[in-house]
Amino acid sequence: MKPAPFEYKRPQTVEEAVALLGDDGARARVLAGGQSLVAEMNYRRARPARIVDINAIAALEVIEADGESLRVGALVRHVQLERGATDGPLGRLLTRVSRHVAHPPIRNRGTMVGSLAYAHPAAEWGAVAVALGAELRLASVGGTRVVAAEDFFRGPFVTDCGPAEFVIEVRLPALGADMGVGFVELRRTHSSFAMVAAVAVLGIADGRVTDARIALANASSRPLRVETAEAVLVGACATSASFAAAAAAAAAQADPVSEPHASADYRRHAAEVLVLRALAAAAADVGAACA
Amino acid sequence: MRVTLTVNGEARTWDVEPRRTLADFLREDCALTGTHLGCEHGVCGACTVILGGAAVRSCLMFTVQCEGKAIRTVESLADSEGGLHPLQAAFAREHGLQCGFCTPGFLMLVVAALEDDPELAEDGGRLGELLSSNLCRCTGYEGIRRAVVAAAGEMKARTEET
Incomplete structure (x- = not known):
């Protein structure tokens, strides 16, 4: 050791x-x-x-909202996101999710960008990044390049980042003030890894879903944005029936493997339940009635 | 590699291998064996110390990362006459320890948290979340919880006096 x-x-x-x-x-x-x-x-x-x-590189401590997005530098610790990094739904989502990342002493040191770069399939931030359509900026001797979160994750612990480059920041797109956010996680104990986690972001106007972003952690070899579930919802009435249909679609798109404490079937079932709860939480967060 | 850091108020320059973890440095080089090592991968929390005001796992940091930083270990809690810190006294009184292996980590975890937010112990949910950071395998967490609640009140009263 x-x-x-x-x-x-x-x-x-x-x-x-x-x-x-x-x-x-x-x-x-x-x-x-x-x-x-x-x-x-x-x-x-x-x-x-x-x-x-890289802890002495002050430029990587940046955490800055410019209206369009929140820039999170490679030295921003989980605890900073937990304590409220920005206003509105995005800030609420980051605070909620942070509390599921390990436990307080780990959150004092660990970073969001480091978690993304490590690409553990159960990591919460990966699901948040693909749900929001985040962009990662990578630096190498040749300069910098930007990679969409969707293209960044290749599999467990495997990303698009080469050995001669590193992720210097992630940009999380801002969410409209009227968006609702939800995050739920299934884990064996308080600071265990997620068996499955679900993030949901909803826009609802006049009872209809105008925008839906749903992603799962630890339900596939990489963070999984469940577009099939989103497609079920957009344009539909925000009801428990449409949420249930979306959750079923998410479970069908999930591709979990069996783990010592949970079979693939169990985890697929959990994904469905969690998506349903995340959607209900997001609808409650936006203040919309869910009949 | 040379590194200058402050341990329990004393600044010194040391020559350490880059791979020397902060935990091993404290125990082997500083002879401060109150910091315990359990799992050595960040799970158990026995090695928790305070770095610049925040509780951290000393098994997951290299000593060379602490250049210019201040570290506090469990040895800093009692006063120079051996008088216990209110949290230590409360642990003894409330049966917050049995074998004592996890105790230094719990003490440093809680001292950092109460210094940051003296109201923390009034929120059972937050306190439960904090205490779940570290593993205790014999006493159980209820005694630890009682000790923290009792000590938090005393620490607050002490702060208000001064």
């Missing part, structure tokens, strides 16, 4: 950091909150030759 030796670097700028990442041969890893990486290193499942500690 002790990490293998490594070379430690603490760059002051993103440019220095990407230069230190080098190519494949450098076997370098970026250290931000370290709440997953250091555990992996303690197990020696990760044996990086070089650690690039």
